[in-house]
Amino acid sequence: MLLGYVYNFYGQRIILVSGVFRNPERTELAPEDYVVIENTINCEDLHHHEPSGLIFTACEDYVGSRLAWFPPLEHFHDPSTKKMKGKLQVIDPKTFKTQVLALEGFSGPFVTHGIDVIDDPNKPKGEAVYIFAVNHKPNPEHFRENGNVNAPKSHSVVELFHHVIGSQTARHIRTIWHPLFVTPNDLFAESPTSFFVTNDHYYTDGFMRRVEDLFPMATWTNVLHVKLQESGSADGGDSAGVHASIALEKLHNLNGLSHGRAKDEILVNGCTSGVLHLGQIQGDANKLINVTEDIELGSPIDNPSYFRDPYANSTFDASGILSCGPTRGIDFFSNKGKEHVLDPILVWKASPKAGKKQEEGGAAIKDGGNWDVNVIFQDDGHRIRTASASVLVAIDPKEEGGRRRAWLFVSSYHASSAIAVKVDL
Numbered sequence: 001m002l003l004g005y006v007y008n009f010y011g012q013r014i015i016l017v018s019g020v021f022r023n024p025e026r027t028e029l030a031p032e033d034y035v036v037i038e039n040t041i042n043c044e045d046l047h048h049h050e051p052s053g054l055i056f057t058a059c060e061d062y063v064g065s066r067l068a069w070f071p072p073l074e075h076f077h078d079p080s081t082k083k084m085k086g087k088l089q090v091i092d093p094k095t096f097k098t099q100v101l102a103l104e105g106f107s108g109p110f111v112t113h114g115i116d117v118i119d120d121p122n123k124p125k126g127e128a129v130y131i132f133a134v135n136h137k138p139n140p141e142h143f144r145e146n147g148n149v150n151a152p153k154s155h156s157v158v159e160l161f162h163h164v165i166g167s168q169t170a171r172h173i174r175t176i177w178h179p180l181f182v183t184p185n186d187l188f189a190e191s192p193t194s195f196f197v198t199n200d201h202y203y204t205d206g207f208m209r210r211v212e213d214l215f216p217m218a219t220w221t222n223v224l225h226v227k228l229q230e231s232g233s234a235d236g237g238d239s240a241g242v243h244a245s246i247a248l249e250k251l252h253n254l255n256g257l258s259h260g261r262a263k264d265e266i267l268v269n270g271c272t273s274g275v276l277h278l279g280q281i282q283g284d285a286n287k288l289i290n291v292t293e294d295i296e297l298g299s300p301i302d303n304p305s306y307f308r309d310p311y312a313n314s315t316f317d318a319s320g321i322l323s324c325g326p327t328r329g330i331d332f333f334s335n336k337g338k339e340h341v342l343d344p345i346l347v348w349k350a351s352p353k354a355g356k357k358q359e360e361g362g363a364a365i366k367d368g369g370n371w372d373v374n375v376i377f378q379d380d381g382h383r384i385r386t387a388s389a390s391v392l393v394a395i396d397p398k399e400e401g402g403r404r405r406a407w408l409f410v411s412s413y414h415a416s417s418a419i420a421v422k423v424d425l
Contacts, residue, residue, distance in 0.1 A: 013216065016298055017274040019328035024344030024380040033422035034383070035096045037409070040089065042066050044413040045186065045256075045303050046389040047117045051126030052165045054090050055391060055409060058112035058133050061085040063416050064339065065111075070413070071136045071154040072113060072185065073336050074205045079138035079153075086110035088131060088161065088170050093393040093407055096420060101163060106172035110159070111136040113413075114186030114198075114256065114303065120162065121191065131161040131170060132187045132195055152204065156184050157238055158197065158226075177238035180224050180246070186303055188257040188266055190281075193228040196247060196289070200255045200271065210333075212253065216273045222249040223257070223268060225287040248279065248289040256303035256323070256389075267304040269323060274301055276323055276350065295371050297348045300325040300332070302388040307349075309425070310394050311404070318394070318404060318425035320351035321371075324387040327378065335386075336414075342381030347390050347410060349376045376423050377408055385415045394425070 042060035068078035113134035202220035255271035327344035411418035
C-alpha cells in the first residue's frame with residue numbers, strides 16, 4: 001500500500017506536469033495590449049533591474065543558432081565558433097526598444113543562457129551593474145583534429161561584465177571556470193566575487209539524460225556556490241582564484257535561479273518536475289542553501305523571477321513569484337530540434353495567501369500551503385514559441401483609471417522575438 005501511494009503520487013505529478021491531457025489555450029488581448037519586442041532572438045533569460053527600471057537579457061544573432069549548437073538542448077551539430085555571436089541587450093519597458101551592448105575586451109564565442117544582474121556596490125544604485133552570463137563554448141579538446149572523443153563536448157563557463165547604465169558598452173572583466181561546472185544553467189549573484197550557479201543535469205546527453213528529465217526520483221543535480229578570490233590572468237587562466245562548493249543537491253532538475261523577497265532568499269526551480277523551491281542562504285565561506293518551502297506548479301518551469309509591487313498598499317499587494325514553461329511538456333523532445341513548430345506556453349504567478357506568514361525563526365510550510373498559484377497568461381504558440389523567462393513591470397494605476405495592471409515580458413531560448421502583454425494583477 002505504501003509503495004502504491006508513493007508511485008501513484010509521482011505518476012499523477014508526471015501526468016499533470018507533462019500536460020498529456022492539456023489543450024493549449026490563448027489569452028485574448030486587445031491589439032494595444034500586445035507588443036513584439038524587435039531584435040530579441042532566442043533570449044533565454046530576463047532580469048528586471050529595479051533601480052534603473054530596465055530589463056537585461058542575453059540573446060542570439062540568428063534564429064537557427066539554437067538548432068546548430070546549444071548544449072542545454074543536446075544540440076552539438078555545428079561547433080563552428082564563427083556563428084556563436086551571442087549578445088547582451090537592454091530592453092526599455094516604457095518604449096519597448098532594445099539596445100545591444102558592445103562587448104569591450106571580449107571576442108570569443110558567446111552561446112548565451114542564464115544571466116544575473118546586480119548593482120555595482122561601489123556606485124550609487126542604478127548607476128552601474130555587474131552582469132554574470134553563462135557561455136556554452138565548444139570544447140577544443142573534443143573537437144580538434146585527433147581530439148579526445150571522451151572529453152566533454154562543451155566547455156561551459158561564466159562570463160563577467162561591467163556596464164554603466166545608459167552607456168552602449170559592457171566591459172568584460174573575466175571568464176570563470178571550475179571543474180564542478182558540468183551543465184551550468186542559471187545564476188544568482190551576491191556580489192562581484194560571489195555567486196551561485198545550477199548544474200541542471202548530471203548527464204550531458206544520451207539515454208540517461210532522458211531518465212533525468214522524466215523521473216522526479218532522479219535527484220542528481222545541484223547548485224554550486226562560487227567564490228572569486230583573485231582576478232583571472234593569462235597565466236592562471238579561467239580557473240585562477242575560482243573556488244566552488246556544492247550549496248544544494250539531491251533535488252530534481254535544478255534549473256533557474258532568482259532573487260527572492262529578502263537578501264538571503266533564493267528561488268530555485270526544479271524544471272521538469274514543476275516544483276519551485278524557496279531557499280535560505282546560510283553560512284559565510286562555503287555557503288549552503290536550506291530549502292524552506294516547495295511550491296508545486298502544473299507544468300515544467302524555467303527561470304523564476306520575483307515581482308515586487310511598487311504600488312502595494314494595505315488593501316492590495318500584487319507581489320509574487322513568476323515562472324513559465326511549455327503547456328505540453330510531453331512535446332518537448334519531439335519539438336526541440338524542429339525549426340518551425342508551435343510550442344504553447346503557460347505563465348504562472350504564486351502569490352502569498354492573505355494572512356499567511358512564515359513561522360517564527362524563518363521556518364515555512366513545506367507543502368507550499370502559503371501560496372495561491374494561478375495562470376496569468378497563456379498562448380497557443382502563435383505569439384511566442386515556448387517560454388523560459390517572464391518578468392512583470394507594474395503600470396501606474398493612474399494611467400489605467402485605477403486598475404492594477406502590469407506589462408508582462410516573456411522570452412524564450414527558441415523564440416524569434418520576446419513579447420510584452422498587458423495583464424491584470
